[in-house]
Amino acid sequence: MVLLKYFVAELIFHFFIMMMIPFVNIILSRYKKEIKTRIIFLITILFSLLLSMSFPVRVAEGIAFDLKFIPIFIAFFYIGPLGGGLAIGALLGVNILGELKEFLLLLLNYLLIIPLFGSVYNYYQRTNPWRKLFIGVAFYILITGTRIIALVQSGQSDDFLYLFSFSLLSILTLAIIIYLIEMNKLQLAMLEQLQNADKLNAVSQLAASVAHEIRNPMTTIRGFLQIMKDETNLTSKQGMFISVSLDELDRTQKIIGDFLSLARPVNHFCEPIPLSQTLTDVAEFMHPFAVMSNVNLITNIEEKLIINGNINECKQLLINLIKNGIEAMPSGGNLELFAYKENGHVRISIIDEGIGIDPIQIKQLGQPYYSTKTKGTGLGLMICFDIIKRMNGDYQISSKEKEGTTFQMIFPL
Structure with a gap:
């Protein structure tokens, strides 16, 4: 014992x-x-x-x-x-x-x-x-x-x-x-989540206070540069400098647009979205960009899919994600877009054959100022995640470096 x-x-x-x-x-x-x-x-x-x-x-x-x-x-x-x-x-x-x-x-x-x-x-x-x-x-x-x-x-x-x-x-x-x-x-x-909310709030306040004031003079600058570009007496080097300046102004305009999207009051208007048709329209819209990037855009979309949300925000979400997938394949490849019903939900999958993302980077996606792109701001994905949340959806990201990334969204029917 x-x-x-x-x-x-x-x-x-x-x-x-x-x-x-x-x-x-x-x-x-x-x-x-x-x-x-x-x-x-x-x-x-x-x-x-x-x-x-x-x-x-x-x-x-x-x-x-x-x-x-x-x-x-x-x-x-x-x-x-x-x-x-x-x-x-x-x-x-x-x-x-x-x-x-x-x-x-x-x-x-x-x-x-x-x-x-x-x-x-x-x-x-x-x-x-x-x-x-x-x-x-x-x-x-x-x-x-x-x-x-x-x-x-x-x-x-x-x-x-x-x-x-x-x-x-x-x-x-x-x-x-x-x-x-x-x-x-x-x-x-x-x-x-609280830290990200604080960052989002800071970004929104910044956007609301300065974005409009910056956009107005930039529009003027772009107009004058466009006029100068049409001059016939410019040297080739001067023409190149003006073209680069215009490209950078366009990029800055896009960043300001992202700021304004974050600062814009949330629109709670909700309507049935014909998702199958919306996905087809977005795929056709992105097709020229895919061809220019040597990317083959493959779609497999189940018919008569309908979810609830704001159709304009839904299109913005899909365009951003497809564009990210295309840009992740600098050498070209296949980009697959699937949509189908599954257990009372709609699952949308966007699969690329790009450079991939390591697990640590995946955890940081969607944070302000964090991006895997050289000239990215992280605001695009941040807006995407915000739209998914407003549509009562969820997302999953899986990736393997040098093999590609799969971005999946799940929305209630």
């Missing part, structure tokens, strides 16, 4: 070992260098794993358990399959020094667990925190079942209360870790 005071002390010790994981996660989440923070987080997880294995909790004479499953679960689902694999590798590497029978049993257990982890990994990344808690608890209940079998086979079922207490604390510890990590992610997301 294990003394109660030692058992409780060991439980508390293991609880605090595991609490290192969410504590370090919360600290690291404040830093932007994702690769370095992941490495430090993985080191913390491995350290907690080794500590837990070094000081197991005795639940009966000759039987001791630890919380090694928790670090492995967190590494797999919060760092990735590679992180989980490294954690399992560390676990097996330590145990290979022990008895062969125990090592083989452990290896068999995790050969069964890894496919189970893999089968729910994608769902886990998409689902809400409460379902993540349920998945974590469900896995740990399976682990508890195997421990109960081990205790019964040892003939020490009288110590079941100790195992029950240990298992309850284990499940509670995993649930607390998942909850703290998920709440921290939600808090960071809300903070980012």
